Amino acid sequence: MSSYEGPYLSPPVRGGQCKVPLGGRSLQTAGHAIGGFEGASAGTAAEETAGDMGREMDETLAEFIRRTILKIPMAEMMTILKTWGFLSENQLRSLNFKQRKESLVQDLLLLCEENRASINDVALLDIVYIQVHRHQKMWDVFHMSKGPDEDVDIFDVEEFKSLFKKILHRALKNVTVSFRDAKENAVWIRIAWGTQHKKPNQYQPTYVVYHSQTPFAFASSSRLKSAKPLLGQALTIASKYHQIVQMDLRSRHLDSLKAIVFKQFNQAFENHNSTTPLQEKSLGLDINMDSRIIHENTIEKERVRRVTQETFGICPQPQLEFAQYKLETKFKGDLYGGILAEREEPLRCLIKFSSPHLLEALKSLAPAGIADAPLSPLLTCIPNKAMNYFKIRDK
Amino acid sequence: MLIPSRTETGSARVRAAKLGGQTMDPYNASESTPRQSATSGLKDYFIGATPLQRRLESVRKQVSVLPTPSRRKIPQCSQLQEDVDPQKVAFLLHKQWTLYSLTPLYKFSYTNLKEYSRLLSAFIAAEKQKGLAVEVGEDFNIKVIFSTLLGMKGTQRDPEAFLVQILSKSQNREGKVLWTGWFCCIFGDSLLETVSEDFTCLPLFLANGAESNTAIIGTWFQKTFDCYFSPLAINAFNLSWMAAMWTACKMDHYMATTEFFWSVPCSPQSLDISYAIHPEDAKALWDSVHKTPGEVTQEEVDLFMDCLYSHFHRHFKIHLSATRLIRVSTPVASAHTNGKIKILCHKYLIGVLAYLTELAIFQIE
Numbered sequence: 001m002s003s004y005e006g007p008y009l010s011p012p013v014r015g016g017q018c019k020v021p022l023g024g025r026s027l028q029t030a031g032h033a034i035g036g037f038e039g040a041s042a043g044t045a046a047e048e049t050a051g052d053m054g055r056e057m058d059e060t061l062a063e064f065i066r067r068t069i070l071k072i073p074m075a076e077m078m079t080i081l082k083t084w085g086f087l088s089e090n091q092l093r094s095l096n097f098k099q100r101k102e103s104l105v106q107d108l109l110l111l112c113e114e115n116r117a118s119i120n121d122v123a124l125l126d127i128v129y130i131q132v133h134r135h136q137k138m139w140d141v142f143h144m145s146k147g148p149d150e151d152v153d154i155f156d157v158e159e160f161k162s163l164f165k166k167i168l169h170r171a172l173k174n175v176t177v178s179f180r181d182a183k184e185n186a187v188w189i190r191i192a193w194g195t196q197h198k199k200p201n202q203y204q205p206t207y208v209v210y211h212s213q214t215p216f217a218f219a220s221s222s223r224l225k226s227a228k229p230l231l232g233q234a235l236t237i238a239s240k241y242h243q244i245v246q247m248d249l250r251s252r253h254l255d256s257l258k259a260i261v262f263k264q265f266n267q268a269f270e271n272h273n274s275t276t277p278l279q280e281k282s283l284g285l286d287i288n289m290d291s292r293i294i295h296e297n298t299i300e301k302e303r304v305r306r307v308t309q310e311t312f313g314i315c316p317q318p319q320l321e322f323a324q325y326k327l328e329t330k331f332k333g334d335l336y337g338g339i340l341a342e343r344e345e346p347l348r349c350l351i352k353f354s355s356p357h358l359l360e361a362l363k364s365l366a367p368a369g370i371a372d373a374p375l376s377p378l379l380t381c382i383p384n385k386a387m388n389y390f391k392i393r394d395k
Numbered sequence: 396m397l398i399p400s401r402t403e404t405g406s407a408r409v410r411a412a413k414l415g416g417q418t419m420d421p422y423n424a425s426e427s428t429p430r431q432s433a434t435s436g437l438k439d440y441f442i443g444a445t446p447l448q449r450r451l452e453s454v455r456k457q458v459s460v461l462p463t464p465s466r467r468k469i470p471q472c473s474q475l476q477e478d479v480d481p482q483k484v485a486f487l488l489h490k491q492w493t494l495y496s497l498t499p500l501y502k503f504s505y506t507n508l509k510e511y512s513r514l515l516s517a518f519i520a521a522e523k524q525k526g527l528a529v530e531v532g533e534d535f536n537i538k539v540i541f542s543t544l545l546g547m548k549g550t551q552r553d554p555e556a557f558l559v560q561i562l563s564k565s566q567n568r569e570g571k572v573l574w575t576g577w578f579c580c581i582f583g584d585s586l587l588e589t590v591s592e593d594f595t596c597l598p599l600f601l602a603n604g605a606e607s608n609t610a611i612i613g614t615w616f617q618k619t620f621d622c623y624f625s626p627l628a629i630n631a632f633n634l635s636w637m638a639a640m641w642t643a644c645k646m647d648h649y650m651a652t653t654e655f656f657w658s659v660p661c662s663p664q665s666l667d668i669s670y671a672i673h674p675e676d677a678k679a680l681w682d683s684v685h686k687t688p689g690e691v692t693q694e695e696v697d698l699f700m701d702c703l704y705s706h707f708h709r710h711f712k713i714h715l716s717a718t719r720l721i722r723v724s725t726p727v728a729s730a731h732t733n734g735k736i737k738i739l740c741h742k743y744l745i746g747v748l749a750y751l752t753e754l755a756i757f758q759i760e
Contacts, residue, residue: 325710327710329706329710331680331702331706332705332706332709333683333702335705336698336701336702336705339680339683339684339698339702340679340680340683343679343683345676345679347672347673347676347680347706348672348673348676349670349671349672349673349676349706350652350669350670350671350672351668351669351670351671351707351710351711352668352669352671353666353667353668354666354667354668354669355664355665355666355667356664356665357664358664358666360663360664361659361661361664361665361666362666364661364662364663364664365659365661365666365713368660368661368662369717370659370660370661370713370714370717370718371711371712371713371714372712372713372714374712375711375712375713376710376711376712376713378710378711379711392710
């Protein structure tokens with residue numbers, strides 16, 4: 001985790017904690033999570049790379065187009081091209097979708113050449129692709145905050161974009177920055193990173209989703225170590241915040257991350273007048289016992305069900321894939337005749353829970369008899385604290 | 396606390412083993428019934444249970460286990476291992492081996508290794524030409540080599556271990572090793588006593604390489620020596636033993652962490668839990684649990700695992716004992732319930748193999 005303060009290019013300071021939002025920007029009551037295609041306005045033009053862009057399509061650009069289009073599954077091709085909005089209706093109609101993909105790509109390449117496609121145009125296509133296939137990326141969450149006395153500024157999206165680009169261009173001579181507006185005041189940003197001497201690598205870009213009415217930004221995990229600090233600075237300054245902190249929260253499910261941090265996920269104890277019981281999961285057990293035992297079991301089962309519902313709520317859980325706990329706690333061996341009693345040092349453990357849908361799986365543990373009810377707050381706090389990486393020490 | 400003896404379920408496991416060679420995992424079979432009572436009554440196990448309750452809990456856990464010895468020797472550097480050239484066996488380390496148990500080989504002779512190489516080469520070529528092999532783009536220029544592995548034994552009585560390798564014949568002298576399999580017997584006295592002179596007992600078979608090759612080699616051995624291969628699965632009980640025994644091994648420095656993997660039988664979503672503990676801390680915990688010098692007892696294994704479960708439960712309120720242990724990994728070796736192992740430490744190679752031999756022998760009998 002790293003936190004940043006102050007103006008340009010100050011060295012990153014590690015060890016920041018997650019800060020509470022100061023309520024500078026009012027959180028819009030966001031509706032349902034954004035899914036599918038962003039039907040919003042087409043992307044704004046962004047600056048091209050600092051460098052020579054000739055009129056003819058050069059090989060690298062052609063290759064970039066080819067590879068970007070090849071990624072798109074045939075079933076989605078028409079819809080994505082339409083959303084991209086770069087080719088005209090006539091041009092799209094002229095395409096033959098029954099041919100082999102490689103041939104279709106060739107045709108598309110010619111059309112792009114006809115329209116004099118630039119790097120930025122192709123970058124926008126890439127953004128459209130990722131908006132549909134957001135699960136392919138692992139998303140980190142960043143939280144920005146202002147200083148205590150600072151005022152709220154009116155957000156101007158064009159100013160944001162212009163500042164953002166400027167900061168990255170100043171730091172790196174070669175970088176491709178592209179923007180695409182989306183619903184709910186979101187801006188999707190694509191950054192292809194280069195260096196002072198090398199052209200940007202279009203095949204390992206970073207994607208950022210910034211919801212301007214919130215202090216949160218989501219960025220696809222990048223292998224480039226230098227990318228994160230720069231990105232942090234650009235985001236903070238362009239959005240007129242003071243500080244940025246990476247949260248201990250990561251997932252492939254962007255919409256779930258949004259639900260968690262935007263507090264759409266409602267964990268409050270619902271009105272328990274609702275008479276619809278939770279669906280009993282069949283455990284395949286045949287209880288054929290004394291009726292008194294059945295009664296006792298039923299009471300306990302009901303208690304577990306009620307407590308689980310109180311803890312997790314009725315709404316479907318946001319989808320996370322893992323939670324990781326770094327434990328440094330002493331072993332409490334009271335039951336075991338003083339095992340490790342003299343040892344001062346804690347046990348160093350790293351525990352990781354993985355599941356296609358972690359929170360749903362955790363929710364099912366107590367009713368299945370595998371865990372106590374209520375489940376440990378270390379697990380149930382995940383959506384509320386918006387964390388899935390934890391460091392736990394003895395107090 | 397006395398551990399009650401558990402001889403009743405031994406026969407169940409032997410029966411299962413004889414059914415078409417598929418090793419049924421008895422730990423799974425009895426999983427359903429005890430779980431239900433976990434929430435009421437016995438959930439107090441971790442919070443000041445009475446001695447009777449703890450004994451009952453202990454019996455419940457052991458209902459499904461094998462009649463294996465309640466104490467075993469901690470792997471030490473055996474004398475014979477001094478003869479083993481570390482470089483010669485280095486290729487056995489840090490590789491994933493799939494385990495099988497093998498019944499004794501009839502009329503196998505160490506003097507015929509060259510002949511076996513020729514016969515097996517021909518057999519493989521024939522099989523591949525029949526189109527039975529699945530490998531794509533593989534050419535038929537392969538060479539089979541049988542060789543002995545000196546020093547890979549527990550006592551002098553153990554038969555010599557031997558190695559089979561499939562190499563690709565290429566223009567260069569050195570062909571690439573495509574597949575390796577080795578047969579060994581470490582402290583196999585219990586089996587050796589029961590067979591006649593015509594049989595060679597090498598109950599433990601380890602294979603690395605394409606499954607299709609393993610199948611072909613297996614077929615040839617079965618036809619030639621009238622023996623039978625059976626995949627060796629490792630159940631949670633034995634995984635716990637391995638974890639304890641290997642943690643007990645003295646190491647100068649730790650090259651890998653100690654880690655356990657559980658699979659939680661919850662629906663509709665699966666849940667996997669990995670629990671890594673710093674090897675020094677694992678050793679400290681073990682040393683605190685360990686009472687009998689030079690030996691590991693059932694009681695100590697249980698206590699060691701219970702401590703880990705209890706530490707986990709304290710934080711997460713989840714009963715790991717109600718889930719399925721599928722993999723353990725220590726700086727000495729790692730083992731997965733599907734019968735795949737990796738040996739990481741040369742020093743305790745024989746010790747690890749000794750335990751595996753024991754499991755293999757049990758499966759055969």
